[in-house]
Amino acid sequence: MINNLHSRRGFLKGTVLATGGLVLAVQLPRMGRATGPASSSEEAAFTPNAFVKIDENGITLIMPHTEVGQGIYTSSAMLMAEELELRLDQLKVEAAPPDLSKYMDPILYDQATGGSTSTRSDWMRLRQAAATARIMLVGAAAAKWRVDPAQCRVHEGTIYHDASNQSSTYYDIAAEAAKLPVPADVPLKDPSQFKVIGTRAKRLDTPGKVNGSVVYGMDIRVPGMKYATLAISPVTGGRFTKMNEAAARAVKGVLDIVTADNAAVAVIGEHMWAAKQGLDALNIEWDAGENGAVTVDTIVAKMDQVSQQPGVVIRDENKAVDVIANAPTKLSAIYRSPFLSHSPMEPLNCTLHIQDDRAEVWVGTQVPVRTQKAVADITGLPPEKVTVNNQLMGGAFGRRLDVDTIELAAKLLKDTRYPVKLVWTREQDMTHDYYRPYYYDRVAAGLDKDGRMIGRTHRVTGSSIFARWAPAAFKNGIDPDAVDCASETPYDEEAVFADYVRDEPAGVNTSWWRGVGATHNLFVVESFVDEMATATKQDPLEFRRKMLTKNPRALAVLNLAAEKAGWGQALPPGRGKGISLQVAFGSYLAHILEIEITDEKEVRLVRSVIAVDCGVVINPDTVVAQMEGGVIFGLSSAMFNQVTFTDGAVDQTNFDTYRVLRINEAPKIEVYQIKSGEAPGGVGEAGTAAAAGALGNAIFAATGKRIRSLPLAEALA
Amino acid sequence: MTLPVCFSLNVNDAVESVEASPETPLLYILRNDLSLNGPKYGCGLGECGACAVLIDGRAVRSCTVPLGAVGARRVITLEGLGTPERLHPVQAAFIDEAAAQCGYCLNGMIIATAALLNRNTDPDEDAIREALRHHLCRCGTHMEILAAVRRAVAYAKVERARRSTLDGVSPKAAKEVSP
Numbered sequence: 001m002i003n004n005l006h007s008r009r010g011f012l013k014g015t016v017l018a019t020g021g022l023v024l025a026v027q028l029p030r031m032g033r034a035t036g037p038a039s040s041s042e043e044a045a046f047t048p049n050a051f052v053k054i055d056e057n058g059i060t061l062i063m064p065h066t067e068v069g070q071g072i073y074t075s076s077a078m079l080m081a082e083e084l085e086l087r088l089d090q091l092k093v094e095a096a097p098p099d100l101s102k103y104m105d106p107i108l109y110d111q112a113t114g115g116s117t118s119t120r121s122d123w124m125r126l127r128q129a130a131a132t133a134r135i136m137l138v139g140a141a142a143a144k145w146r147v148d149p150a151q152c153r154v155h156e157g158t159i160y161h162d163a164s165n166q167s168s169t170y171y172d173i174a175a176e177a178a179k180l181p182v183p184a185d186v187p188l189k190d191p192s193q194f195k196v197i198g199t200r201a202k203r204l205d206t207p208g209k210v211n212g213s214v215v216y217g218m219d220i221r222v223p224g225m226k227y228a229t230l231a232i233s234p235v236t237g238g239r240f241t242k243m244n245e246a247a248a249r250a251v252k253g254v255l256d257i258v259t260a261d262n263a264a265v266a267v268i269g270e271h272m273w274a275a276k277q278g279l280d281a282l283n284i285e286w287d288a289g290e291n292g293a294v295t296v297d298t299i300v301a302k303m304d305q306v307s308q309q310p311g312v313v314i315r316d317e318n319k320a321v322d323v324i325a326n327a328p329t330k331l332s333a334i335y336r337s338p339f340l341s342h343s344p345m346e347p348l349n350c351t352l353h354i355q356d357d358r359a360e361v362w363v364g365t366q367v368p369v370r371t372q373k374a375v376a377d378i379t380g381l382p383p384e385k386v387t388v389n390n391q392l393m394g395g396a397f398g399r400r401l402d403v404d405t406i407e408l409a410a411k412l413l414k415d416t417r418y419p420v421k422l423v424w425t426r427e428q429d430m431t432h433d434y435y436r437p438y439y440y441d442r443v444a445a446g447l448d449k450d451g452r453m454i455g456r457t458h459r460v461t462g463s464s465i466f467a468r469w470a471p472a473a474f475k476n477g478i479d480p481d482a483v484d485c486a487s488e489t490p491y492d493e494e495a496v497f498a499d500y501v502r503d504e505p506a507g508v509n510t511s512w513w514r515g516v517g518a519t520h521n522l523f524v525v526e527s528f529v530d531e532m533a534t535a536t537k538q539d540p541l542e543f544r545r546k547m548l549t550k551n552p553r554a555l556a557v558l559n560l561a562a563e564k565a566g567w568g569q570a571l572p573p574g575r576g577k578g579i580s581l582q583v584a585f586g587s588y589l590a591h592i593l594e595i596e597i598t599d600e601k602e603v604r605l606v607r608s609v610i611a612v613d614c615g616v617v618i619n620p621d622t623v624v625a626q627m628e629g630g631v632i633f634g635l636s637s638a639m640f641n642q643v644t645f646t647d648g649a650v651d652q653t654n655f656d657t658y659r660v661l662r663i664n665e666a667p668k669i670e671v672y673q674i675k676s677g678e679a680p681g682g683v684g685e686a687g688t689a690a691a692a693g694a695l696g697n698a699i700f701a702a703t704g705k706r707i708r709s710l711p712l713a714e715a716l717a
Numbered sequence: 718m719t720l721p722v723c724f725s726l727n728v729n730d731a732v733e734s735v736e737a738s739p740e741t742p743l744l745y746i747l748r749n750d751l752s753l754n755g756p757k758y759g760c761g762l763g764e765c766g767a768c769a770v771l772i773d774g775r776a777v778r779s780c781t782v783p784l785g786a787v788g789a790r791r792v793i794t795l796e797g798l799g800t801p802e803r804l805h806p807v808q809a810a811f812i813d814e815a816a817a818q819c820g821y822c823l824n825g826m827i828i829a830t831a832a833l834l835n836r837n838t839d840p841d842e843d844a845i846r847e848a849l850r851h852h853l854c855r856c857g858t859h860m861e862i863l864a865a866v867r868r869a870v871a872y873a874k875v876e877r878a879r880r881s882t883l884d885g886v887s888p889k890a891a892k893e894v895s896p
Contacts, residue, residue: 210827272745632859
């Protein structure tokens with residue numbers, strides 16, 4: 001067996017610091033409390049951070065966030081290269097070990113990658129870390145040469161004192177620099193001096209991805225490793241009742257059969273094929289348990305009922321209900337958004353080596369600290385005895401923000417003493433997801449005789465992810481994510497009422513899904529804004545423009561998108577354009593989508609125009625890639641996807657029943673970026689959140705049919 | 718389940734011996750027995766294309782090809798396509814277009830493009846989209862991948878022109894110019 005763990009030299013090396021190396025423990029000022037959610041880890045202070053490592057291997061960024069494909073390894077390296085005066089290719093990137101005291105995301109209050117917060121979190125602290133390191137290194141060189149540090153300059157990692165014709169690399173002076181006190185409040189470069197930030201730097205991770213040399217969790221090989229695959233009860237809460245162990249053990253190469261909670265079975269083999277054959281031979285029978293009668297219809301019927309009762313009030317201004325009742329034009333609607341699966345291309349997997357006194361895990365996770373704790377809790381080992389080797393991820397979209405899979409792996413493999421790679425088949429992955437919640441929205445609005453929106457109400461009904469994932473952020477019955485972009489809109493609003501009804505679906509686990517709350521709420525709000533325009537015979541663009549008197553950044557992206565999309569120009573029959581406008585993840589985005597209804601009565605995506613103001617742009621190519629990827633991810637789901645249940649079990653099992661928008665079906669996409677000096681906003685999920693509303697509005701423009709439930713394929717059927 | 722048999726495979730221009738039952742999908746042999754990471758497990762159904770390899774120059778889904786059906790045919794995986802020093806034109810094009818997000822689907826995208834260029838040296842946009850339509854990408858890298866394939870077509874043309882120039886050089890002349 002080849003040990004490929006070290007094949008990514010200089011990319012994702014082990015997290016053990018080489019002896020004799022210098023770690024500049026950078027003291028960073030504590031950041032102001034962000035508006036993000038607090039979590040149970042609130043007591044962990046944002047104190048000394050260690051992001052820069054200089055040793056004989058070079059200059060390394062110890063990366064607090066994880067790479068799921070969004071390009072954060074490259075853009076965060078750009079932040080650091082800027083202040084360290086390096087070329088991007090001089091900097092190595094290494095995954096940070098689990099350590100909340102150093103690597104906590106100050107918006108998420110966890111060592112987590114999600115919610116499009118990475119650049120917003122790292123924008124200041126990584127530049128400060130790098131600038132602090134540079135000042136210490138220059139200070140050490142100047143002291144050695146007995147010259148004024150201000151007379152020194154740095155170019156590509158080498159410090160020069162031109163007058164005395166002396167120079168030193170960072171590495172050569174690192175040991176001296178480590179003896180200096182860490183300065184506080186270091187000045188950062190003026191943006192006019194940026195050499196790296198704002199450039200179209202090539203991603204650092206592409207070369208390894210085109211030749212098979214990068215290692216994802218799925219690719220891990222450790223000496224002595226065995227392979228396993230598993231079957232989990234098809235219905236949440238179910239139990240196995242019968243299995244043919246003898247038949248499984250008769251399969252050549254099968255080593256062991258392990259179970260967890262009477263609800264999951266794994267077969268361990270010398271070979272993945274042996275494990276798979278063994279699992280099939282088990283012929284497991286299941287008892288569905290209390291959720292055996294669950295269907296989507298039963299879930300939705302309950303939501304319809306509970307959504308008729310008042311929820312927890314989020315926003316209540318100027319008696320919106322009364323205003324609507326007395327308005328000359330009033331309208332109301334129910335919108336429904338389905339359960340959705342993450343289904344990243346890399347199926348779930350976890351490699352574990354549990355020993356008596358320690359454990360080691362190799363997994364791609366968005367939450368390394370939770371991963372460490374999960375293994376510690378199940379094994380009874382102290383967390384510091386659990387080594388987490390975080391891996392590149394073949395996509396995540398929120399799925400790897402949960403550690404249910406790691407907990408299950410630890411339960412199954414608790415008593416094995418050899419390393420095992422446990423792989424979920426696509427079917428096990430898709431049918432045991434933590435799904436994007438089903439949401440049931442009741443909305444109403446009143447407009448005056450001039451067609452001005454004078455009152456709006458919005459009741460969101462659905463699962464609370466925060467209540468489970470970060471209970472501290474679920475305060476007074478309010479889930480801030482569930483109502484994000486529903487209670488607040490970019491528009492001028494006088495009378496607004498928004499409330500939230502928490503309803504947990506029986507037998508369904510729910511979690512974060514790319515675009516989170518904003519994705520579902522923007523579909524509702526932006527579709528309903530279009531309904532208001534239609535009801536008062538106004539152009540959807542003009543209607544929105546008139547309500548943006550206090551939001552110049554939102555108006556600017558809307559105007560730019562409208563101009564580039566040629567809004568108002570005559571279209572051939574069967575075509576339509578739809579708008580979606582948002583302020584989400586700290587970014588402003590307008591999306592105008594053009595579609596065509598083909599002769600076969602199918603929807604063809606023609607052209608997608610996105611205008612985005614995400615503040616200072618670190619790498620314009622990354623912004624484009626995330627806008628394109630986000631909108632395709634959102635369109636794919638809006639057009640085709642839903643997770644349904646029959647007798648408590650998920651109906652969709654693989655990509656044949658959970659369709660992905662194909663390359664030949666993608667629209668032409670144009671992304672326009674507004675130059676801005678504002679602090680960066682998030683981009684990884686913004687495109688996804690802008691997809692469904694624009695699609696529904698375009699369908700309406702083309703056909704006159706209003707889409708109030710997704711997916712489109714079903715709504716049009 | 719049939720008993721394991723010893724098979725001789727031609728993978729990346731090396732002869733490899735493996736002992737396995739003939740119905741074992743080729744993907745499992747490549748990943749488990751030969752420690753190759755290029756071909757990826759994505760669906761096991763031939764739906765996503767992440768496991769694609771070239772067999773005699775044509776793209777096939779290794780998760781649906783039984784070992785016993787491979788025979789002596791030439792199997793090329795992503796690892797065998799080029800080297801870091803001498804990239805295959807398709808690999809070079811994907812790097813230059815930064816056409817990877819998570820990158821897990823990229824094996825299939827690159828293999829499919831290499832196979833396309835093997836059968837059609839000058840594919841138009843429709844031929845490109847047709848060649849890739851059965852390869853799934855979840856990140857939504859569709860635009861960058863299409864751009865990379867267009868670029869790969871151009872790179873392959875340059876590569877062919879370079880080769881035909883070399884082919885035109887006589888052995889004697891070649892000897893004279895070599896150091």
